[in-house]
Amino acid sequence: MALTGTSPGPKRQKEREARRRYSRRAFFVPSRVARKVPKTLWVSRPFITQEPFEMTKLRNYVCGNWVEGEGVQSTLHNPATGDEICTVSAVGVDRQAALAYLRDIGGPVLRAMTFAERGALLERMSKSIHAHREELMEIGRINCGNTRSDAKFDLDGATGTLMTYARMGKELGDARHLNDGEPTPMGSSSRMQGHHVRMPRQGVAICINAFNFPAWGFGEKAACAILAGVPVLTKPATVTAQLAHRVFEILIEEADVPEGVLALLVGPAGDLLDHVDFQDVVAFTGSAATGSLLRSHPAVLKTGARMNVEADSLNVAVLAGDLDEDAEAFDLFVRDLTTEMRQKAGQKCTATRRVLVPHNLLDSVIERVGEEISRARIGDPADKDVRIGPLAALSARDDTRAALDELLQCTEVVVGDPNAPLPDGAFMAPLVLKATDPDADNAVHNVEVFGPVTTLLPYDGTSEVAARLMRLGKGGLVASFYTDDRAFAEDLINRAAAFSGRIIWGSKKVAGSAPTPGVVWPQFIHGGPGRAGGGEELGGLRGLELFTQRVAVQGYGPVLDRILG
Ligand code: NAP
Numbered sequence: 403m404a405l406t407g408t409s410p411g412p413k414r415q416k417e418r419e420a421r422r423r424y425s426r427r428a429f430f431v432p433s434r435v436a437r438k439v440p441k442t443l444w445v446s447r448p449f450i451t452q453e454p455f456e457m458t459k460l461r462n463y464v465c466g467n468w469v470e471g472e473g474v475q476s477t478l479h480n481p482a483t484g485d486e487i488c489t490v491s492a493v494g495v496d497r498q499a500a501l502a503y504l505r506d507i508g509g510p511v512l513r514a515m516t517f518a519e520r521g522a523l524l525e526r527m528s529k530s531i532h533a534h535r536e537e538l539m540e541i542g543r544i545n546c547g548n549t550r551s552d553a554k555f556d557l558d559g560a561t562g563t564l565m566t567y568a569r570m571g572k573e574l575g576d577a578r579h580l581n582d583g584e585p586t587p588m589g590s591s592s593r594m595q596g597h598h599v600r601m602p603r604q605g606v607a608i609c610i611n612a613f614n615f616p617a618w619g620f621g622e623k624a625a626c627a628i629l630a631g632v633p634v635l636t637k638p639a640t641v642t643a644q645l646a647h648r649v650f651e652i653l654i655e656e657a658d659v660p661e662g663v664l665a666l667l668v669g670p671a672g673d674l675l676d677h678v679d680f681q682d683v684v685a686f687t688g689s690a691a692t693g694s695l696l697r698s699h700p701a702v703l704k705t706g707a708r709m710n711v712e713a714d715s716l717n718v719a720v721l722a723g724d725l726d727e728d729a730e731a732f733d734l735f736v737r738d739l740t741t742e743m744r745q746k747a748g749q750k751c752t753a754t755r756r757v758l759v760p761h762n763l764l765d766s767v768i769e770r771v772g773e774e775i776s777r778a779r780i781g782d783p784a785d786k787d788v789r790i791g792p793l794a795a796l797s798a799r800d801d802t803r804a805a806l807d808e809l810l811q812c813t814e815v816v817v818g819d820p821n822a823p824l825p826d827g828a829f830m831a832p833l834v835l836k837a838t839d840p841d842a843d844n845a846v847h848n849v850e851v852f853g854p855v856t857t858l859l860p861y862d863g864t865s866e867v868a869a870r871l872m873r874l875g876k877g878g879l880v881a882s883f884y885t886d887d888r889a890f891a892e893d894l895i896n897r898a899a900a901f902s903g904r905i906i907w908g909s910k911k912v913a914g915s916a917p918t919p920g921v922v923w924p925q926f927i928h929g930g931p932g933r934a935g936g937g938e939e940l941g942g943l944r945g946l947e948l949f950t951q952r953v954a955v956q957g958y959g960p961v962l963d964r965i966l967g
Contacts, residue, residue, distance in 0.1 A: 465499055476669065509631075517572075525568035579966075595959030610688065611636065630948075634664055635667060637668075641797065676701050687712040693711040715850070718758065718882075719754045721884050722868075722890045732766075734908045762863075781825055886910050891909075902934070903934065926940065
């Protein structure tokens with residue numbers, strides 16, 4: 403199937419047909435088989451597979467069984483080539499029974515396990531996924547349009563997060579719940595005491611993920627839920643469900659996951675949320691629009707099921723007025739900005755969308771960023787020299803172009819060409835725009851272009867104005883600022899830190915060691931106020947709060963001490 407109106411030539415069609423036959427499931431095969439594949443079909447590494455093409459249908463995993471949905475709800479495509487890769491259906495899958503099974507079977511099993519045992523489970527999950535890293539990276543290329551480095555970012559994010567929580571479980575040892583603070587005496591004698599404890603919620607972690615991180619999105623939620631003692635039903639975004647499905651399949655086959663701890667729904671959620679219970683947690687990641695819809699779902703409102711929303715964000719980077727183009731912190735800023743545009747073709751919730759640049763540095767920024775971006779080759783990640791792959795699907799490209807059209811109403815293009823000829827497929831040209839009126843509360847501060855696009859906002863270089871412009875984003879996941887001026891840093895943190903979930907200071911002191919702002923560390927919280935959803939995930943043991951209930955237990959102190967530890 404061609405992705406555009408023009409049909410491919412006969413040679414291209416022949417190649418596609420052969421690719422279909424060989425590349426369908428992306429399992430690696432012995433080299434003797436690999437040698438039989440025409441050389442022209444080889445990419446950076448042979449991506450050939452062990453069996454002739456047969457369109458696979460992703461299955462759901464509910465009540466301890468693999469279940470095929472009825473018919474076909476969606477067909478997934480390679481976003482670079484348009485090749486069909488698999489079909490999806492969750493029609494006829496009994497969501498109510500799936501949730502009940504997890505509550506009744508997996509919940510008690512997990513709650514009976516100690517933190518150390520839950521941690522050991524997470525370690526097995528991490529290692530099983532890691533053992534299939536090459537195969538999964540290949541699926542990431544075919545299903546999500548990932549370059550090799552994009553695919554690593556997703557997969558290593560998943561395994562790293564699972565392993566971090568595995569270690570926390572080991573450190574927590576034999577306990578099964580968390581204590582929250584010291585016991586507090588009540589009344590006139592010390593006999594009566596109150597303890598705060600965090601108990602696992604006796605429901606299901608219903609994890610609904612966005613399309614951009616099929617592996618990490620699952621891993622970050624599952625790690626916290628399972629360590630807390632709560633079973634997980636994961637619903638990946640449909641367009642990139644093939645990768646999420648294979649990750650899940652590996653876990654069921656190889657990680658020795660106890661019965662009832664995991665379930666998978668591939669395809670639209672259907673009536674899933676109609677069956678939530680007051681002990682369930684809906685952990686959602688996706689667009690602000692879907693987040694609002696789910697937040698106001700009647701069953702969520704009626705039961706009071708806990709809801710966490712991780713939504714989109716117009717993340718901001720601020721270049722301070724004290725720097726010049728020779729400063730190390732300036733180089734760091736350029737590296738960060740270009741990485742955030744290039745990585746995952748800009749499809750990261752933490753990618754930088756707005757960039758505050760002092761008037762006197764605007765030309766230097768345009769020049770340096772333009773140089774870096776023009777060096778990044780765009781195309782099918784099957785070519786190992788490609789640095790910017792396609793967006794995850796044609797539908798994603800169309801949404802992103804529509805958002806770009808809005809943004810172009812109040813910006814001018816300073817790097818790149820929105821009409822540049824691109825390969826067939828879900829490609830989008832990297833662009834740097836400049837806001838015509840940075841102070842106006844227009845699309846620049848309100849519309850997320852989920853692709854390799856960022857907007858420069860010229861300003862006077864002061865922390866006061868920077869904070870005012872940051873606020874116009876109405877709540878973000880991450881803000882970064884670059885300065886060697888301590889007074890600027892202190893003032894900006896005081897004025898603007900509360901507008902994001904995370905704020906990162908780049909300076910000459912950390913220029914050699916700072917990660918880019920888009921990297922989410924399991925040790926630090928991820929989430930943000932306002933349009934970012936108001937949610938919070940990860941952050942070490944803080945990540946367990948979502949899946950536990952804080953309870954004040956009051957009674958005879960000496961015995962409570964022994965019971966609660
Ligand atoms: P989306 O369209 O909002 O979808 C997100 C998830 O919600 C998908 O699994 C989708 O399933 C599901 N969904 C849609 N309608 C639903 C309904 N009525 N009931 C239950 N589930 C429903 O977002 P997306 O396009 O996948 O992801 C891109 C967005 O996510 C961007 O805006 C990005 O900024 C944001 N994001 C945020 C974070 C964060 O941590 N804050 C991380 C990554 C991405 P289907 O695919 O089956 O429709």
